[in-house]
Amino acid sequence: MWTIEQKNMSARNPGNSNSSVILTAVALQDHWVRTLALGKTFGPRKIGIGPAAKSKQKKEIKSVVDTGNRVKKDNVKVKKEEEFVLDIKPPPLTLAQKFGLVDAPKQLLTEAEWNGVKIKSNIREDSKQPCVICKEDFGLQQQVLLSCSHVFHRACLQAFEKYTGKKTCPMCRHKQYQSRVIHEGSKQYRLTCATKIQAVWRGYVVRCWYKNFRLSVPPTDPKLRRKFFEEKLQDITDRMVKSCDFSLHGFLQEMDQSLEASRNVFKNFDAMFNILSEQDWEEVQLKAVLRADTDCPICLQDLAPTVLLSCSHVFHDMCLCTLEKLTEGDLRNNCPVCRAVYQKKIIHM
Structure with a gap:
């Protein structure tokens, strides 16, 4: 392995014929050290504690009692759905990769390139179609866009990669693709729900x-x-x-009373204004004779010139006239004995 002094010497003498070989060797040495994760083997190292020791550590307990001192925020900010790349950012290029001695790893797509890929997918309206793997709509689940412009559920793609053991697009078999979480399916789902509600x-x-x-x-x-x-x-x-708020029994009883009063009115009307014929008076007089009344029911004296009523009762003319004067306020003439409305006729006993 080359020391730091040898590297500095080769850098000071670039005209040396062996400088290119030295730089190549140094670059390859640096590349393999980084690739094989060979670092410093000396000095203190940080040793983490195991799960048993972690469980014994005391955890800081925060109070959950609301004391009222904390200011409540009324305006809660809703997080916007942001797109992000799932692939890990590659490490910086080594010297060998910069010199072209070793193939450099494929770099991540830029934001402009991802926008172009998403435009291709939207033109085909892939987000409106069900997921190719599970055949269900995307809904509000996380949606993944591949660098080959195909879209899947994130969970479905992870299950597919775990099952096949390869990183290959299920649609076009593109290998070593890059993936990015997008939200086109959730936007389309919300639009569909809003349309149905409307x-x-x-x-x-x-x-x-x-x-x-x-x-x-x-x-x-x-x-x-x-x-x-x-x-x-x-x-x-x-x-x-x-x-109408009334009692049915009272309403029917009132109707019966009104009907009875109407019948009495018509009955009295017939008794007062329906003039009796001579034959009717003879029948009434016959009833009075059969009763054989000899005294006036008012003055209790012998009947002289008498008045025969249509109800077959007999009175003194003077007694009946006096009684009628006393009941002037009442339009009806009621018999003092039977209280029936009467017509009268003077007879001689």
């Missing part, structure tokens, strides 16, 4: 508008028009019934 919402709005339109505008077909107005009438009736 379609459902617009459909709901249109259905509500159509229902209101059908409730307000009658159709032109005669049968449908008749059905439309029947439903309208039924709706109005139901709303009227719901707006």
Whole structure:
């Protein structure tokens, strides 16, 4: 191995014929030292502790109690989805690689080159198609773009590499590709979800508008028009019934009382204004004779000139007139005995 002094001497005498050979040897020596990871073998070395010792180390415990002293941030910044390369950055070129004595490793693609590769993939709309390996949509899972412009799920590609033991593109068999995490599939998935949500919402709005339109505008077909107005009438009736707050039993009882009062009115009307014929008066007089009343029910004296009522009761004319004057406020003439509305006729007993 060449010492540092020999290297310096060769650098001071570049005209020497052996300088090129020396530089070549030094470059090759430096390359193999770095390739084989041969470093300094002297001096102190850092020795890490094992897992047993790590477990015994005391961990710093932080308080989780909210004391209120910490200021809460209302505006939480959402991290933007950033693309990043998965391949490890190659080490710097050795002297031998710079001289061309050893093949230099392939360098990583630049940002402009990656943009060109992504444009090729987007033109083919690969992110809109399912993953070639699992045949499922990309969704929100991590998506990997290869340097050959093909896209896969990151987990699917890792499983494929582990299964085959080679780094080969599953589509075009390109070897030793470079990979980069992109988010075109997640963007397309969010766009599809937003489109579906908007379609459902617009459909709901249109259905509500159509229902209101059908409730307000009658159709032109005669049968449908008749059905439309029947439903309208039924709706109005139901709303009227719901707006009424009453007891059904009390309502029916009130109806019975009103009906009975109406019947009494018509009955009294017939008794007062339906003029009896001579034959009817003879029948009433016959009933009074069969009753054989000899005293006036008002003054309890013998009947003289008398008044026969249509209810077959007999009174003094003066007594009945006096009673009628006392009940002037009441339009109805009720018999003092049976309380029936009467018509009267003067007779001689």
